[in-house]
Amino acid sequence: MTPQLLVSPTRIYFEPAAADLPRGREVLDRFPEAERVEVDSHWRIPELHGDEANAQRWVRIKREALVLGVKKSLSARPNGRSAHFIAPSTANGCAMACAYCYVPRRKGYSNPITVFANIEQITGYLRRHVARQGPMDEPGQVDDAAWVYDIGENSDCSVDALVSDNVRDLVELFRGLPTAKASFATKYVNREMLEWDPRGRTRVRFSLMPERTAKLLDIRTSPVGERLAALDDFRAAGYEVHVNLSPVVVHDGWLEDWRELLEALGDAVSAPTREQLAAEIIMLTHNQALHEVNLRWHPRAEEVLWRPELQEVKRSEGGGVNVRYRRGLKRGLLDELLGVVERSAPYLRVRYAF
Template sequence: MPVESHWRIPELHGDETNVDRWVRIKREALVLGVKKSLTTRVNGRSADFIAPSTANGCAMACAYCYVPRRKGYSNPITVFANIEKILAHVQRHVAKQGVKPEPNQCDPRSWVYDVGENSDCSVDAEVSGNVDDLVALFRGLPTAKASFATKHVNRRLLTLDPQGRTRVRFSLMPARVAKLLDIRTSPVPDRLAAIDDFVAAGYEVHVNLSPVVVHEGWLPLWAELLDQLGDATSAATKAQLQAEVIFLTHEENLHRVNLGWHPKAEDLLWRPAMQETKRSQSGGLNVRYRSGDKARYVQQLLELIAERAPYLDVRYAF
């Protein structure tokens, strides 16, 4: 079915009544497109740069995901077919940077490019060869690394021979919370069990402790998860393991949509007594934990990491 834009598909986007088909759409719809605007943006937090997306959307259905907020509250996978042009753009951008002049929190030696800002590359690799091509590209770029976060264990990626030039960031949260919020993802024990295997296959592996959801009894659950992480990983893995810590940000319209298909998730995500509002750059109304309280939560979790996982270097926490 030809359409003008993957942002404006009448049967999928711009209609919040699609809430009744929220997960079904992900099973039934696949959008193939050509990415027209190829830009690489400065990031500086998780990565030095955000590369042009080779996909947008996801077959998973995490209740807090930010991507559908910008897509009319329907979020199937869009795969971009002009991968050669995207790869050429990235290669030119890397060449322009030259050698990284000094270490930063992204990496001590290499420029880091996030290649999965609007999708999960492990899922994308189930439906196209774009991720294979990205891994192959960065394998030959000695001054740069690819990076992506994932909640899906795709063991086919173990065959791609990244040679240390691709960083996989496994997203983790306590399994009891993930069962409620991380819909259609790989179970947390499966993610933990995959970490050593990905390191052995030549990936650099980090963990994203995110989103951190504060609720009654949250710290003991995180202590249990940190113990599980330690039990699941070898000394070689621990020696290269680093973490990003990201506390929950939620959004008013997504809250309303979630009430239509997964209201139990909102019992944890939407806590007005604990949260304050902030208008996003796109005009949406976001909620986050009250600033003074959030600083205390961050400190509590960092102290817990230092106690239960002293090998884990936290690159940033917010």
């Protein structure tokens, strides 16, 4: 999907404080023909968030709306799986529309991109946080030598880079931090990022799933084949390249689909890329509220995502009703998939699987 089809703002909602900052002015200047609507808070925009009618305009809102805000609270939360820390967000929301995505649960319904304009404050905080950590004492499953900061927990950085320079600023920040790395997962191939010279200090985790499932669930993303074709190019451009095998969705023929994908992965990457490649495997977690929204705009997705006969309820820390594959069943499913990985991609180091 071209950048113009993915995100073409016709209306920008902005907090006045965001519009006064250099990054906010840059974003507004990038889309001069977009209507501008002043708002008190990027969290409270009724026509975007919390209106059930938006389920019928899900994709249109993602393409045509953009929000400018200021990130109020800055903290680096400990993680331990994908990264050591979750960095303060420089954006939230997304122009893509993956049917299983947890991000819409944060603000409700479509949740288009919100760009945080106080990027200098965020990068300053991160620089100080990294300095406080000092060198890493011993290797672990996250990384052998560097503190890793996930910079894209609530958005897709490759798409964020289409509307602001925040992600580029973060890549350039970590390029100069010898004890730390940035990291983000993505489903979009943004080849402009190949010119950024990250010097090994940014880890890009390309999310992969079998093509048959991706066509149903990964809406408005780069095709899986395009993601596979980008792996060598991003490694050659100076990124550390990993893959996320996620979410793993169980359906008839799922293991055979994953075998085909893993064989395609091996065919797509060169020996230098294969040597540094690692994977995270994440089984599907779904959400009751998102299930109900999806039934309004993409009911076919729910035929594979909502499987009560296989799933159990798990309440989130915020009280939401999530569903995941039943505990006893999930372990067996994971072991089956790990067996496929071992046979079809024996070079692929699995950093963690859950």
